[in-house]
Amino acid sequence: MTAGITRICILGGGTAGWMTAAALSRKFKNLGLDLTLIESDQIGTVGVGEATLPHIRFFNQALGIDEPAFMKATEATFKLGIEFCDWGKLGDRYIHPFGDYGLPIDGLDFHQFWLKLRQAEGADRLDAYSYPVLAAERGRFKVPDGNIDQIGSNFGYAYQFDAGLYAGFLRTYSEERGVKRQEGKVADAELDPNSGHIAAVRLEDGSRVEADLFVDCSGFRGLLIEQALETGYDDWSEWLPCNRAVAVPCEANGELVPYTRATARKAGWQWRIPLQHRTGNGHVYWSEFISDDEAAHQLTSTLEGPALAEPKKLFFKTGRRRKFWNRNVVCIGLSAGFLEPLESTSIHLIQEGITTLVELFPKDRIDPLDAEEYNERMGLNFERVRDFLLLHYVATQRDDSAMWRHFRELTVPDSLQEKIDAWLTRGYVLKYEFGVFLPPSWIAVMLGQNLTPAHHDPRVGRYSIEDIRDRLERIRQETARAVDVTPTQAAFLQRYGAASGTSLRAAQP
Amino acid sequence: MSLNRKTIVVCGGGLDGNFVALSLAKTLGADFRIVQIAGSERRADNVFYGSATSPEGYNFLHALGLDERTLLLKSQTAFSYGSFFRRWASPQPWILCHHAPFPILAGIPLRHFLTRSGAPLEPLLISARAAALGRFAHPPDDPRNPLSRAEYGYQFSPDEWIELLDSLVANSRVERVRADITGIDHQGDTVSAVQVAGRERVSGDIFVDASGPARHCIGALASNYRATRNVAACAERQDVPQLGPPCRVIEAGPSGWTSTTHLQDSILKIRIDAADDNDLPATAIQMALGQLDEAWIGNCIAVGHAAWAIEPLTPAPMMLLQRDIVRLQELVPGSDDMTTERREFNRRFKDDLAHANSFHDALYIPETRPEAVPRRPLSPGTGSEALSRKIAQFKNRGILVSYDLEPFNEEDWTQNHLGMGRLPRQHDRQLDAIPVQQAEHDLARLQNVIDQMVSRMPPHHVYLARFKAYLEKKSHV
Ligand SMILES: Cc1cc2nc3c(=O)[nH]c(=O)nc-3n(C[C@H](O)[C@H](O)[C@H](O)COP(=O)(O)OP(=O)(O)OC[C@H]3O[C@@H](n4cnc5c(N)ncnc54)[C@H](O)[C@@H]3O)c2cc1C
Numbered sequence: 001m002t003a004g005i006t007r008i009c010i011l012g013g014g015t016a017g018w019m020t021a022a023a024l025s026r027k028f029k030n031l032g033l034d035l036t037l038i039e040s041d042q043i044g045t046v047g048v049g050e051a052t053l054p055h056i057r058f059f060n061q062a063l064g065i066d067e068p069a070f071m072k073a074t075e076a077t078f079k080l081g082i083e084f085c086d087w088g089k090l091g092d093r094y095i096h097p098f099g100d101y102g103l104p105i106d107g108l109d110f111h112q113f114w115l116k117l118r119q120a121e122g123a124d125r126l127d128a129y130s131y132p133v134l135a136a137e138r139g140r141f142k143v144p145d146g147n148i149d150q151i152g153s154n155f156g157y158a159y160q161f162d163a164g165l166y167a168g169f170l171r172t173y174s175e176e177r178g179v180k181r182q183e184g185k186v187a188d189a190e191l192d193p194n195s196g197h198i199a200a201v202r203l204e205d206g207s208r209v210e211a212d213l214f215v216d217c218s219g220f221r222g223l224l225i226e227q228a229l230e231t232g233y234d235d236w237s238e239w240l241p242c243n244r245a246v247a248v249p250c251e252a253n254g255e256l257v258p259y260t261r262a263t264a265r266k267a268g269w270q271w272r273i274p275l276q277h278r279t280g281n282g283h284v285y286w287s288e289f290i291s292d293d294e295a296a297h298q299l300t301s302t303l304e305g306p307a308l309a310e311p312k313k314l315f316f317k318t319g320r321r322r323k324f325w326n327r328n329v330v331c332i333g334l335s336a337g338f339l340e341p342l343e344s345t346s347i348h349l350i351q352e353g354i355t356t357l358v359e360l361f362p363k364d365r366i367d368p369l370d371a372e373e374y375n376e377r378m379g380l381n382f383e384r385v386r387d388f389l390l391l392h393y394v395a396t397q398r399d400d401s402a403m404w405r406h407f408r409e410l411t412v413p414d415s416l417q418e419k420i421d422a423w424l425t426r427g428y429v430l431k432y433e434f435g436v437f438l439p440p441s442w443i444a445v446m447l448g449q450n451l452t453p454a455h456h457d458p459r460v461g462r463y464s465i466e467d468i469r470d471r472l473e474r475i476r477q478e479t480a481r482a483v484d485v486t487p488t489q490a491a492f493l494q495r496y497g498a499a500s501g502t503s504l505r506a507a508q509p
Numbered sequence: 510m511s512l513n514r515k516t517i518v519v520c521g522g523g524l525d526g527n528f529v530a531l532s533l534a535k536t537l538g539a540d541f542r543i544v545q546i547a548g549s550e551r552r553a554d555n556v557f558y559g560s561a562t563s564p565e566g567y568n569f570l571h572a573l574g575l576d577e578r579t580l581l582l583k584s585q586t587a588f589s590y591g592s593f594f595r596r597w598a599s600p601q602p603w604i605l606c607h608h609a610p611f612p613i614l615a616g617i618p619l620r621h622f623l624t625r626s627g628a629p630l631e632p633l634l635i636s637a638r639a640a641a642l643g644r645f646a647h648p649p650d651d652p653r654n655p656l657s658r659a660e661y662g663y664q665f666s667p668d669e670w671i672e673l674l675d676s677l678v679a680n681s682r683v684e685r686v687r688a689d690i691t692g693i694d695h696q697g698d699t700v701s702a703v704q705v706a707g708r709e710r711v712s713g714d715i716f717v718d719a720s721g722p723a724r725h726c727i728g729a730l731a732s733n734y735r736a737t738r739n740v741a742a743c744a745e746r747q748d749v750p751q752l753g754p755p756c757r758v759i760e761a762g763p764s765g766w767t768s769t770t771h772l773q774d775s776i777l778k779i780r781i782d783a784a785d786d787n788d789l790p791a792t793a794i795q796m797a798l799g800q801l802d803e804a805w806i807g808n809c810i811a812v813g814h815a816a817w818a819i820e821p822l823t824p825a826p827m828m829l830l831q832r833d834i835v836r837l838q839e840l841v842p843g844s845d846d847m848t849t850e851r852r853e854f855n856r857r858f859k860d861d862l863a864h865a866n867s868f869h870d871a872l873y874i875p876e877t878r879p880e881a882v883p884r885r886p887l888s889p890g891t892g893s894e895a896l897s898r899k900i901a902q903f904k905n906r907g908i909l910v911s912y913d914l915e916p917f918n919e920e921d922w923t924q925n926h927l928g929m930g931r932l933p934r935q936h937d938r939q940l941d942a943i944p945v946q947q948a949e950h951d952l953a954r955l956q957n958v959i960d961q962m963v964s965r966m967p968p969h970h971v972y973l974a975r976f977k978a979y980l981e982k983k984s985h986v
Contacts, residue, residue, distance in 0.1 A: 030942040360908065361938045369905045376898075418852065425849040428839070433913040455843040462538030 005212040005362040006034055011186060011201065011224060012217030013039025015049055015163050016333025016350045018170035019059070020215050023354045025177035026063050028361070035178065036209055038201070040185040046219055046334060047312060048247050049163045050273045050280045051079060051260045051344035053436065054098050054156035059351050063173065071498035073169045075276040076161035078258045078489055080136040082343065085263040087449050089397050094448030095259060096343075097132035099155025100440050102475045108459055110475075111443055113468050115427050115456035120465050126447060128476050131155055131483060136259040140486040143496075151475065152482030158344070160260060160273045160280075182209065186218075189228040197328040197366065198224055213362060216331040220338070225321055225331040232322035233337075239390050239413070240318040241406075242268050242340050246296045247282035247312045251305030258489045262342055266290065266401035269342065270299060276493070277502035278308055284340050289403050316340075318386075324378045325371040330357055337382055342392060345385045348436055352381050377434075384435035387416040388442070395420070395449035420451065427453035515541050517841075518703055518711055519683075520690055520726045521719035522547025524555050524667050525813025527674035529719050529834050531573050534681045536838050544711055545678065546703060548689045553794045554721045554814050555667040556744045558830065559821025560770035560777050561589050561757055564607045564660035566824075569831050574677045575670070578980045584669040585772040587973060589662045590640040592757040592768070592823065594928060598875035598882050603928040604756070605823065606637040607660040609920050614951050617939050620907045620923050622948055624936040630927055632956045635659045635963065643754035644966035645973070656962055662824055664757060664770045666746070666777055686711055690720065693729040698807025700726060714808065715842065721814040722796065730806045736797035738885065739784035740765070740820065743793050748775050752970035759822065765883050766822070773973065781820055783885070804858045805851045810837055817862055822872060825865045828916045832861045864915045867896045868925060874900065876930030900931060907933035 008024060010017050021037045060070060070076065081097035088094075102110030110129065117123040127133040132155040135141060144153040175181060184203040192199040200210040201224070216224040225231050237243065252274060261272040268285030283299040290298075296311050320337030324330065332353040339345055356377050360370040394412050398404040412420075422428040423446050429439040460468070493499040517537075519530040522545065530545040537543070562570070570580070580586040591606030611619045612633060623630055631637040636659035639645060648657045678685065688705035694712075695701060702712035703726065718726035724734070753771035760767050765782030784795055800817035804810065812833040819825050836857050840850040870893070875881050895912060902908040903926045909919045917925075940948070967975070 027939055028942065031938070358939070359937070360906075363906075363935055363938050363941075367905065369901060373898075373902055373908060373910065418856075421849050422853055425846075426843055428849075428853070430853065431914065434911070457839070458538075458541065458841050458843045459536050459838065460538075461540045462536070 004364045005366070006032065007211040008033055008035050008213050008215065009201065009209050009211035010035070010037040010215045010217055012219060012333065012335070013037055013167065013171070013181070014045035014217060014219060014333060015167055015347060016219075016335075017215075017217035018167045018174060019347075019350055020217060020332055020354050020357075021174040021179045022063055022170040022177075023059070023358060025174050025179050027358050029177060035174075036180045036182055036211070037174070038182045038184060038186060038203070038209060041183060042185055045164065045167065046314065047164065048245075048280070048282065048314070049341070049346055050275065051082075051160050051271070051341065052158040053344055053348045054158045055348055055351060055436070056158060059354075065173070068497040070169060071159065071161070071493070071496075072500050074159075074161035074165040075278075075500050075502060076159045076498070077256060077274055077276055077493070078141045079158040079160050079260060080132040080141065080155065080258045081260075081444075083136070083259050083261045084392070084445075084448060085261065086398075087264045087392060087396060089450065090400065092448070092450070094444065095127065095133045095136055096441060096444040096448065097130050097136065097155065098157055099130065099132040101126050101443065102129040102472070103149065103151065103154065105463075105471060108457065109427075109439075112427055112457040112460045113463070113472060115453055116460045117465065117468050117472060119456065121469075123472065124476060126443075129472070129479055131479050132157075134479060134483045135486050136257065138483060139255045139257050139488050140483060141258045141489040141492050142486050151478045152486075157258075160275055162275055162277070182207075186223060189224055191228070195327070198228060212328065213366065214329045215357070216329050216335045217333045219334045220316060222321065222331060222335040224329045225323075225326060225335055229326050229329055231326045233317070234319045234322055235317060236319040236386060237317060239386060239410075240340060240393075241288070242284050242286045243315065243317060244287050244292065244295070245282050245284045245314040245316070246292070246299055247280070247314065248299060248303070248310070249278045249280050249308045250303040251308060252277075252279045253305040256490050256493075260344065264398070265298060267403045268295070270302070271341065272304075276500045279304060284342075286403055289401065320379070320382045323371070323375050324353065325374040328366045330374065332357070336378070339382065339385050339389060342389050343385070343437075345389075345436065349378075349381060349385065353378060380434055381436070383415075384432070384437070387413060387419070388437045388445075390416060391420070391442075391445055392449070395446060395451050397450060420446070424451055424453055426455045426457060428457070514539075515715065516713035517541055517543050517715045517717060518713035519543065519545040519717045519719055520703060521545075521721060521815070523552040523719065523721055523813070524558050524671050524674070525721065525815070525830055525833075526719035527671060527678055528573070528830065529717055529812055529837065530683045531674060531678050531681055532834050532838060533717075533841070534683045535573060537841065541841070542684065543682065544684045544686060544713060546686045546688060546690060546705060546711060548720075549687065550689070551668075552721050554796060554818070555671065556742045556779060556794055557796050557814065557818055557821055558667050558826045559824065560666060560768065560779060561592065561664055561821075561824045562662040562827045563824040564609075564662050566662055566827060566831060569835070575673060578984065579673060580663065580665070581773075581973065581977055582980060582984075584665065584673055585774050586663050586665045586669070587752055587771055587773055588645050588755040588969065589664045589757065590636040590645070590659065590755050592759050593640070595758055595760040596881070597759060597761045597766075597872075598878070598929045603924075604631055604637045604640060605921065605924050605928065606634055606640055606756070607662060608634045608636045608658055609660055609918060610658065611920050611923065612655075612955060614948070614955070615943055617937055617943070618907075620927070620933070621936040621940050622952060623927075624907050624933045625940060625945070626949060626952065628952060630924065633952065633959065635959050636661070638959055638963045639966055640754060640756035642963055643969050644963055645755040645969040646966045655959060656966075661755070664755070664772060666770075666772060690725040693726055695729060695807075698730050698809075700730070700807060700809050714845075716809045717837070718809055718811040718815040719813055722818070724811065724815045727801065727804075727806060727809050727811040727815060730809055732806055732811070733802045734797070734799060735802060736799035738798045739795060740798060741782050741784045741786065741789050741793035741795050743780045743790055745778045746772075746775050747778070752973060755969045761881070761883050763883065768821070771969075779821065781822075800862050803855050804833075805847075805854045808847060810854065812837060816858070819862075819865060820869060822869055823917075825869060825916070829861060829865055832916065833858070836861075860912075860914070861916060863895070864912065864917065867893075867899070868917045868921065870896055871900065871922075871925050872929065874929065876932075900926070904931050904933060906935050907937065
């Protein structure tokens with residue numbers, strides 16, 4: 001065995017595996033690391049996971065990936081947010097945008113002014129002050145330019161892409177940087193009798209792959225972290241009980257909108273993700289309250305175009321691995337835990353896992369302190385996402401089915417209850433620094449699901465209603481003007497050199 | 510929102526009371542009446558607010574009317590790049606300077622380069638170099654200029670600032686009652702009025718206790734101040750012919766320490782010792798360091814020394830006072846039910862105190878030579894587990910563990926660790942891809958750029974004199 005940690009084995013070639021391979025091959029180039037990725041065509045990947053968060057842009061940038069080329073190769077579209085339908089009440093809809101509402105006034109949050117105006121004399125919806133919401137609703141897009149503090153640029157964006165194509169794209173990238181890919185099915189793992197570390201994995205064809213560090217990206221199975229090391233799983237079904245999904249792509253029909261849609265159903269919710277060449281659809285549900293057949297029927301009967309494949313069934317349990325880094329195994333991706341894709345957080349958690357691993361990447365030995373730090377950080381990430389997802393289910397007035405009635409009875413974690421209370425009292429958002437969702441996200445969901453604050457921040461009391469009305473009106477008009485001069489997403493993709501040409505539909509005027 | 514006008518009564522006229530009254534008057538509208546009760550006596554505890562602010566104080570002070578023109582022309586305030594620590598954990602002096610962010614080379618944080626090469630941090634930080642050579646200049650806006658990262662705070666005398674604030678308060682809408690507090694009217698945790706000597710009681714809806722360790726208001730409620738340690742302070746001001754460097758100097762003694770602050774016309778020496786030290790002068794001011802369990806009880810909110818006391822070893826006291834005030838501004842209740850505001854205020858209060866204490870505790874844990882820092886017990890409780898994690902991770906491989914919204918940033922922590930002799934065992938692995946020679950070369954070049962910049966900066970006293978002349982000229986136009 002060579003000195004130090006030099007042989008790295010990534011088990012799994014889904015989104016998690018190839019993202020990990022790409023990042024390690026780039027970040028540790030010139031270090032002579034021996035990177036091997038094992039994947040099995042026979043097993044395949046989970047095959048879903050198409051909607052992302054804005055942070056992925058930084059991941060791609062750090063790899064030096066050219067944006068238009070990547071979008072073209074993965075049939076990607078731009079994503080300005082998620083439209084939520086029927087969550088607060090049947091018939092409701094709102095967009096959770098990647099970006100701020102309005103602009104702060106003298107350091108005070110914009111929404112506080114809006115709350116005051118609304119309480120005093122009524123106001124347009126808060127969305128009217130959000131560039132990304134208005135642009136999304138009108139199917140328009142451009143990349144933000146210049147000053148992020150300016151209307152028309154104060155937003156972020158993400159992508160919707162074909163997960164299989166993204167993995168393929170990163171595979172090419174990684175192989176060009178020396179990652180060895182080994183096809184085959186891993187049968188079992190050999191433990192070192194002294195350290196309890198995994199010494200090697202054995203493939204069905206009899207070959208062995210030894211490594212100093214294993215990254216388990218084997219999906220729900222958790223082949224190394226769970227089957228070999230029996231790390232344990234914290235079950236969060238108590239909070240997020242949806243446990244199955246059925247997914248099916250279909251032909252796109254209509255305008256290429258720059259957002260994902262999540263529509264609440266009686267026993268779960270349904271997603272719609274528009275890509276350039278097709279639309280991804282799925283129904284996430286709680287098997288307690290709906291049969292698999294019924295769930296599949298609900299999905300297939302609401303498709304906007306002909307299905308392009310047989311519906312695929314998926315089974316999961318919400319929660320997290322008790323340790324994300326155990327001995328010489330780090331699990332990333334579905335092997336690390338599962339949180340339903342309501343806010344497109346899984347790929348983001350993969351990215352966090354990779355970034356943290358890079359920062360804590362072992363040198364001469366596997367150090368329990370590194371593992372401890374990794375586990376602390378990732379634990380916090382998972383927990384904060386969980387609270388945000390749960391908010392969508394508990395901030396509801398629906399009682400039209402057993403599932404919704406269940407959520408109305410649920411006692412939520414203190415951390416979440418305090419956030420809701422502070423918002424309801426005065427539109428105050430409890431802040432944290434580490435966690436993916438910033439205050440505008442919390443505002444979007446709480447307001448969008450009819451949690452209306454009783455009061456506003458008293459500091460806006462020093463502005464007269466006339467003054468507030470004028471200021472807001474100016475911002476509203478400026479926002480609308482900025483959207484007016486924004487091209488349609490289809491036009492922008494063309495101009496940007498990101499259109500795949502596969503089957504791009506012209507946006508409707 | 511109840512349409513009635515609400516009255517906020519601020520109890521206390523020290524640095525804390527003045528800051529809080531003024532800031533409430535500025536940030537709230539006419540639907541809030543602000544009444545301040547300021548006693549006749551000058552409060553001795555002001556010395557425990559220390560004599561330095563951090564860069565984050567700039568906007569805060571500015572918004573209250575303590576802009577640079579006022580501070581420099583109407584008081585002896587001077588600039589501050591930080592504090593030198595002498596005979597503190599190390600025979601060599603080291604600095605805790607304001608500098609954000611630290612240079613990053615090839616995408617890798619600077620500290621990892623230093624771990625590998627063993628080179629010191631200070632020559633690579635422009636504010637540290639300038640402080641050591643007694644030079645100063647305002648940071649330019651251009652981010653490519655290394656001087657743009659040299660952040661600064663102020664060296665000041667609390668007594669002078671109280672006077673400045675007094676006149677700002679007098680010219681504001683704060684209604685001031687000059688009288689001593691004699692008692693409180695309250696039912697359970699709800700205060701209804703403050704009794705004052707020789708006048709009618711002052712009633713209100715919300716009471717802010719800024720009366721310092723006397724805790725006139727919150728002390729009458731079911732509050733609990735947890736004292737951790739008793740210390741004594743002596744302050745002394747000596748005239749000097751010429752302004753000194755833009756940094757304080759902290760020097761360790763056996764059971765305490767002395768800080769030297771450079772003001773325009775004088776130096777301010779503050780000595781902090783254990784309260785049971787035998788050779789303390791009679792003028793020494795005693796203080797129980799510690800904090801309230803809950804700073805907001807009923808309708809009474811304690812800020813500053815009414816809520817906590819911490820050594821003025823770093824700008825922490827002023828940072829905490831600022832945080833108290835900002836927290837209060839953000840949570841001034843709009844209705845009579847204050848449950849939510851109270852809970853959130855207390856949560857943030859505890860976090861802020863724990864983080865600041867953690868940073869100070871870390872300055873009493875030397876890596877070698879335990880005799881090299883003043884003896885003192887560490888503050889008990891919440892901070893400690895977080896601190897062990899911070900120390901263990903930094904020592905292992907230079908990882909900076911951070912918690913939500915800490916007052917001290919990563920740059921502060923890096924200097925604290927390195928200054929105290931906590932050297933990482935190993936560096937970041939990405940650095941292995943950069944040949945040692947190339948890294949040495951890059952560091953040398955960085956140091957060179959800084960040396961050249963600093964050599965062109967004027968001495969602190971020259972810069973300040975010129976800047977004052979400029980401000981004076983401008984105010985005549
Ligand atoms: C219904 C659903 C919807 C989702 N939607 C989103 C979304 O919109 N946005 C988002 O960010 N995320 C989403 N996700 C999550 C996302 O799909 C995953 O996080 C992502 O695909 C990563 O998966 P993975 O690489 O961990 O696992 P997989 O894709 O399952 O990959 C596992 C890999 O391990 C290999 N493997 C397994 N066992 C063996 C073995 N014995 N030998 C050799 N190789 C083996 C497989 O061949 C495969 O290559 C969704 C998930 C589900 C279930």
